[in-house]
Amino acid sequence: METKPAADTKPLLRLATAWFGGCAGCHMSFMDLDEFLIDLTAKVDVVYSPVMDVKEYPENVDLCLIEGAICNEDNLELLHKIRERTKVIVSFGDCAVTANVPAIRNQLGLGNAESVLQRAYIESAQNNPSLPGEPGIVPALLPRVMPVHEVVHVNHFLPGCPPPADRIKALLVQVLEGVEPRLEGNQLKFG
Amino acid sequence: MGACRLCLVEVAGIPKLLPACTTKVREGMEVQTNSERLRKYRRMTLELLFAERNHVCAVCVANGHCELQTLAYSQGMDHVRYDYRFPKWEVDDTHPLFGMDHNRCILCSRCVRVCWHIEGAGTKNVSGRGAKARIISDLNQPWGTSDTCTKCGKCVMSCPTGALFNKGSTVGEMERDRGKLEFIVTAREKKQWIAE
Numbered sequence: 036m037e038t039k040p041a042a043d044t045k046p047l048l049r050l051a052t053a054w055f056g057g058c059a060g061c062h063m064s065f066m067d068l069d070e071f072l073i074d075l076t077a078k079v080d081v082v083y084s085p086v087m088d089v090k091e092y093p094e095n096v097d098l099c100l101i102e103g104a105i106c107n108e109d110n111l112e113l114l115h116k117i118r119e120r121t122k123v124i125v126s127f128g129d130c131a132v133t134a135n136v137p138a139i140r141n142q143l144g145l146g147n148a149e150s151v152l153q154r155a156y157i158e159s160a161q162n163n164p165s166l167p168g169e170p171g172i173v174p175a176l177l178p179r180v181m182p183v184h185e186v187v188h189v190n191h192f193l194p195g196c197p198p199p200a201d202r203i204k205a206l207l208v209q210v211l212e213g214v215e216p217r218l219e220g221n222q223l224k225f226g
Numbered sequence: 227m228g229a230c231r232l233c234l235v236e237v238a239g240i241p242k243l244l245p246a247c248t249t250k251v252r253e254g255m256e257v258q259t260n261s262e263r264l265r266k267y268r269r270m271t272l273e274l275l276f277a278e279r280n281h282v283c284a285v286c287v288a289n290g291h292c293e294l295q296t297l298a299y300s301q302g303m304d305h306v307r308y309d310y311r312f313p314k315w316e317v318d319d320t321h322p323l324f325g326m327d328h329n330r331c332i333l334c335s336r337c338v339r340v341c342w343h344i345e346g347a348g349t350k351n352v353s354g355r356g357a358k359a360r361i362i363s364d365l366n367q368p369w370g371t372s373d374t375c376t377k378c379g380k381c382v383m384s385c386p387t388g389a390l391f392n393k394g395s396t397v398g399e400m401e402r403d404r405g406k407l408e409f410i411v412t413a414r415e416k417k418q419w420i421a422e
């Protein structure tokens with residue numbers, strides 16, 4: 036990619052990525068951007084991400100890619116903070132867009148949080164069967180897993196499980212060029 | 227049939243949108259199949275289909291070979307604006323060769339029609355109404371206990387989604403040979419045996 040001299044004066048885009056109820060596959064796919072990641076470093080300042088050691092979500096973020104469904108109280112709290120402090124939010128991958136696999140527990144109806152914990156930590160436990168509980172440390176599960184847009188306003192959607200790197204790139208390039216991102220055809224395929 | 231409302235078209239002079247599949251063509255009829263208005267309604271209908279049952283493409287046998295999925299992205303559906311209902315539905319795996327996952331069924335009734343009119347077995351039926359409507363085998367019994375099913379697999383060939391599948395297929399493996407149905411029907415009706 037060519038760098039125009041004027042690009043030097045343009046402030047870097049403040050980019051964040053967040054990870055909620057998802058398998059980290061979307062972030063792995065982001066890493067698959069390979070050499071485009073190097074082009075990206077000339078244009079963005081990564082200010083928050085699970086692959087960095089930053090504890091607090093900063094103010095004045097331009098763009099945040101959100102991976103994962105909203106599953107527990109911590110997810111909910113951070114998501115509201117992200118919305119307050121971010122101009123453009125992208126639902127990044129099927130778990131963020133549809134709630135996907137994490138939401139399968141919703142099919143068990145109300146009380147599903149107890150039954151999945153019971154299944155995972157009591158029935159399947161080989162040693163010390165007990166429910167995880169540490170108020171203030173282990174966040175409580177929400178009664179129902181939600182896609183991101185059910186909780187806050189989402190600006191753009193990037194489906195795929197995970198979205199392939201070229202799809203992520205297509206969206207990022209459009210955002211960086213300042214055009215309204217548009218993905219079409221099988222760039223919008225779920226799964 | 228007119229069941230899914232995905233084939234809605236605009237006919238000049240008629241304010242209502244009409245399903246193409248149940249509308250007779252007339253001489254001089256002016257038909258629009260792809261306007262802004264039609265795309266808007268088609269997308270809404272698709273979103274409702276996704277919200278109504280549990281479509282988890284990432285772990286679906288039909289992923290990548292699904293007519294619902296393909297239609298959704300071709301119509302620009304990047305997310306579903308309605309709240310998902312997350313209903314509880316069963317998977318019937320009692321048949322020796324095939325499985326039925328009600329989570330993925332869109333009630334298009336192709337399986338019913340193919341089973342009655344092409345195979346002539348009459349195993350598949352629709353039971354119930356509205357959100358409770360579902361595909362049943364014989365007298366609402368496990369498919370594997372059906373006396374009428376000839377195990378021909380025509381319902382599986384006809385299904386547009388991951389609802390009917392060959393046993394043993396895993397994520398993305400359920401590719402269907404729709405051409406076989408065409409071959410059978412052409413052979414029967416025109417006495418022509420045309421293989422692809």
Ligand code: SF4
Nearest residue numbers: 281282283286292388
């Ligand atoms: S049936 Fe089609 S739309 Fe539904 S989950 Fe399977 S691949 Fe996705």
Ligand code: SF4
Nearest residue numbers: 341375376378379381
């Ligand atoms: S396998 Fe054939 S007979 Fe059996 S339900 Fe399907 S279409 Fe009907």
Ligand code: SF4
Nearest residue numbers: 331332334335337385
């Ligand atoms: S063909 Fe498939 S989607 Fe259509 S009604 Fe039968 S099982 Fe459901």
Ligand code: FES
Nearest residue numbers: 228230231233247
């Ligand atoms: S309503 Fe015409 S094909 Fe479904």
